[in-house]
Amino acid sequence: MRGMDRATASKELRDHCNTVSLAVMKMHPLLNALGDDATKGEIVKALFEITKNVEVVKKQTMRLEKRDDTTLL
Secondary structure, X not given: OOOOOHHHHHHHHHHHHHHHHHHHHHHHHHHHHHOOXXXXXXXXXXXXXXXXXXHHXXXXXXXXXXXXXXXXX
């Protein structure tokens, strides 16, 4: 996306992170219906990794926003 400013990009990143987090939360209750513990275990591990990585994106975005706020003072 050309011409997007940093504040808009940060907000969109946060919004998309929230969407991914919500989707991951909605997946968890479905796992028991699979009826296979090994499969469920692997999916839980994968969902955890997704959650971890989404948190990294959120944290890095927040750090950048705080750094921008500090330079304005």
